[in-house]
Amino acid sequence: MTGDSQAGLVEDVLAGSRRAAARLMRLVDDRGEGHEEALDALFPHTGRARVIGVAGSPGCGKSTLIDGMVARFREKGLTVGVVAVDPSSSLTGGALLGDRIRMQRHASDTGVFIRSVATRGSVGGVSSSTQDIARVMDAMGCGVVIIETVGVGQDEVEIASVAHTVVVVLSPDTGDAVQIMKAGIIEVGDVFVINKADRQGADMVAKELAQFFQLQGIEDPPGVFETVATRGEGIEALCAALVSLGPGVDDRTRLRAEIRRRLAERVVDRLMEGLGDELEALLDRIEAGESSPYAAVDALQARLGGGLT
Amino acid sequence: MTGDSQAGLVEDVLAGSRRAAARLMRLVDDRGEGHEEALDALFPHTGRARVIGVAGSPGCGKSTLIDGMVARFREKGLTVGVVAVDPSSSLTGGALLGDRIRMQRHASDTGVFIRSVATRGSVGGVSSSTQDIARVMDAMGCGVVIIETVGVGQDEVEIASVAHTVVVVLSPDTGDAVQIMKAGIIEVGDVFVINKADRQGADMVAKELAQFFQLQGIEDPPGVFETVATRGEGIEALCAALVSLGPGVDDRTRLRAEIRRRLAERVVDRLMEGLGDELEALLDRIEAGESSPYAAVDALQARLGGGLT
Numbered sequence: 043m044t045g046d047s048q049a050g051l052v053e054d055v056l057a058g059s060r061r062a063a064a065r066l067m068r069l070v071d072d073r074g075e076g077h078e079e080a081l082d083a084l085f086p087h088t089g090r091a092r093v094i095g096v097a098g099s100p101g102c103g104k105s106t107l108i109d110g111m112v113a114r115f116r117e118k119g120l121t122v123g124v125v126a127v128d129p130s131s132s133l134t135g136g137a138l139l140g141d142r143i144r145m146q147r148h149a150s151d152t153g154v155f156i157r158s159v160a161t162r163g164s165v166g167g168v169s170s171s172t173q174d175i176a177r178v179m180d181a182m183g184c185g186v187v188i189i190e191t192v193g194v195g196q197d198e199v200e201i202a203s204v205a206h207t208v209v210v211v212l213s214p215d216t217g218d219a220v221q222i223m224k225a226g227i228i229e230v231g232d233v234f235v236i237n238k239a240d241r242q243g244a245d246m247v248a249k250e251l252a253q254f255f256q257l258q259g260i261e262d263p264p265g266v267f268e269t270v271a272t273r274g275e276g277i278e279a280l281c282a283a284l285v286s287l288g289p290g291v292d293d294r295t296r297l298r299a300e301i302r303r304r305l306a307e308r309v310v311d312r313l314m315e316g317l318g319d320e321l322e323a324l325l326d327r328i329e330a331g332e333s334s335p336y337a338a339v340d341a342l343q344a345r346l347g348g349g350l351t
Numbered sequence: 352m353t354g355d356s357q358a359g360l361v362e363d364v365l366a367g368s369r370r371a372a373a374r375l376m377r378l379v380d381d382r383g384e385g386h387e388e389a390l391d392a393l394f395p396h397t398g399r400a401r402v403i404g405v406a407g408s409p410g411c412g413k414s415t416l417i418d419g420m421v422a423r424f425r426e427k428g429l430t431v432g433v434v435a436v437d438p439s440s441s442l443t444g445g446a447l448l449g450d451r452i453r454m455q456r457h458a459s460d461t462g463v464f465i466r467s468v469a470t471r472g473s474v475g476g477v478s479s480s481t482q483d484i485a486r487v488m489d490a491m492g493c494g495v496v497i498i499e500t501v502g503v504g505q506d507e508v509e510i511a512s513v514a515h516t517v518v519v520v521l522s523p524d525t526g527d528a529v530q531i532m533k534a535g536i537i538e539v540g541d542v543f544v545i546n547k548a549d550r551q552g553a554d555m556v557a558k559e560l561a562q563f564f565q566l567q568g569i570e571d572p573p574g575v576f577e578t579v580a581t582r583g584e585g586i587e588a589l590c591a592a593l594v595s596l597g598p599g600v601d602d603r604t605r606l607r608a609e610i611r612r613r614l615a616e617r618v619v620d621r622l623m624e625g626l627g628d629e630l631e632a633l634l635d636r637i638e639a640g641e642s643s644p645y646a647a648v649d650a651l652q653a654r655l656g657g658g659l660t
Contacts, residue, residue: 078645085643099408101524215410215524297634297644302623304648309622310615325606334394335606336387339613 048076052083055182060152063182067157070174081174084181091123091180094284095189095205097230102213103237107271108190112148114281115186123179123187124156125172155179169200170304176204186285203299206289207232209280212251214243232264232290235280239268317342357385361392364491369461372491376466379483390483393490400432400489403593404498404514406539411522412546416580417499421457423590424495432488432496433465434481464488478509479613485513495594512608515598516541518589521560523552541573541599544589548577626651 054062069077096111098104108124115122148154157179159171176187191201202208210231215238236247248266255263265283269276289296314321324341327333333341363371378386403420407413417433424431457463466488468480485496500510511517519540524547545556557575564572574592578585598605623630633650636642642650 078649082643082645085645086640099410101408294634294638297637298630300644301630301633301647301651302619304644305622305651306615306619308648308652309618310611313614313618314611321607321610324610325603328606329603331395334391335609335613336391336394338610339617340387342610342614343617 048080049083052080055084055178056087058183060155060182063155063178064157066178067175070171070178071159073171077174081177084177088177088180091176091184091187092207092285093176093180093187093189093205095191095201095208096211097191097201097208098211098213098235098237101215102211103271104190104211107211107235107237107269107277108188109148110269110271110274110277111188111281111284112154113274114277116148116151116153118281120185121153121183122155123176123184124154124190125175125179125187126156126158126190127172155182155184169204170300170307173204173300200303202230202291203296203303207284207287208290209233209235209284211235211237212247213238214241214247232287233280233283234264234266235276236266236268237271239276240270244268313342320345357389358392361389364393364487365396367492369464369491372464372487375487376484379480379487380468382480386483390486393486397486397489400485400493400496401516401594402485402489402496402498402514404500404510404517405520406500406510406517407520407522407544407546410524411520412580413499413520416520416544416546416578416586417497418457419578419580419583419586420497420590420593421463422583423586425457425460425462427590429494430462430492431464432485432493433463433499434484434488434496435465435467435499436481464491464493478513479609479616482513482609509612511539511600512605512612516593516596517599518542518544518593520544520546521556522547523550523556541596542589542592543573543575544585545575545577546580548585549579553577622651629654 051062051066055066066077066080068074069080094111096104096108112122112124148156157175159175172189176189179187189201189205208230210233212234213236234251236244236251238244248268251266252263265287267276267280267283269280271277321342324333324338328335328338360371360375364375375386375389377383378389405413405417405420421431421433457465466484468484481498485498488496498510498514517539519542521543522545543560545553545560547553557577560575561572574596576585576589576592578589580586630651633642633647637644637647
């Protein structure tokens, strides 16, 4: 992409063009030439959207809940972006799209922009791609950007460096409070949702969560909301809370985490490329029983020298 | 720790001392001085243990299943290590230990070694700590090391670079096959277990899984085992398959991934420390609207020069 057409693309995105935004997102997804320059040019026009991360175990009803949230924010007149983090590879191909069918009712609404970010193949770059897509949505005028992550665990720790507010969705189906603690997501959640709240066990989840906060002496526990996403119940209160809540982590902390992450992605890829034969020779030596991974990393670091030592 | 006492520690671990192993694991957990030298010294004595990663959503019955696997491997006369990856922080403190109670029956068995690895605070270092602990268990003579991870998602991608075989545990409670695909764990699983196979919906999960493999034209689909871990059903067949199965990823690929990961951890920490004021000044500029994260990372990379460009 030439500098000229790129500048044009950025201008079109800022003017709210869905087509231009889709093109830029594709460029970002591919880590294509010029995507960072475009994002750099867009950056001054970002920071207005409220970025909400939604995390939870498979089966907790996350997609249906997000669908309801989109509808609610639209009623309030907000333009909404949804970034679905999708760790499927080329192997699963289009299989995933079927699941997105739940959001089909928004497909013809030009006030809603839905985009998947594939994670496979982009080791470590998931959070950055997701953040970049969210920024494009922000720049094109979305008032709210919802990031849907799959799974629980490390993902959520990363999402806290991208989203202003992290919503953790639980359901009576997907394990008790001990399991929640085990997944280590308590600390990352700014807001908790107990979905499928009409099912048996929902009260127990709420109770265990409350007990946990109390036990830990948390004076200002995060909000806990009960929803039945399939019937749209409880979503209005949740959305109202989400727009009124301050960011879970201050901007500078989030920014520092972003720089660290992006620098790591850039530097390590370049290091590994640059090492080439030397790396293979070290792997040979380890396999021959003449070295260890620990000694190899020492040797590589010493060899890099300069800014690294 | 002095070089002398460290060498003694390594010798004691190799002699099978549980006390020495516990001390070394504590050192590894703390990333204490000399831990890498000790691991380097141990490395030639590793590689005999079969390392099995077990992943699955909270609530799928993973801990109970692992407990049954430990019992089965013990019956076969194998010494067993269990590393539980525990993403809880100081906030959850000892709360987790309650959950480990399921494994209490092995607590007095000197042929079983159970150890948790805390993830909070060690950004990106989880996989390396886990691998290090597994290596200590390997060196002290464990024939099998089971790594229990929490959650689904990115964690599993990492576990594939540490374990020879990755077991993905599903249950009728924790979502259907679409959810499994969504979590992107199909490609990482070398073996699938449908736990709680006596519950309604288990057949459906098995069917969807089989259909998925067929649909994708996978000629040699991974094994699918049905278990009822609470009653010990199906575990014998699972364990027999696990010891006979070849590694999911070849050793060199796993080794290359390890070097990349360890180099990244080392280099990025050092970079961030070294940047100090410069980083803060860049953050100031971004916050003042004079720069962007993209331009900042470019500037930092250029400034580092040397081995990085």
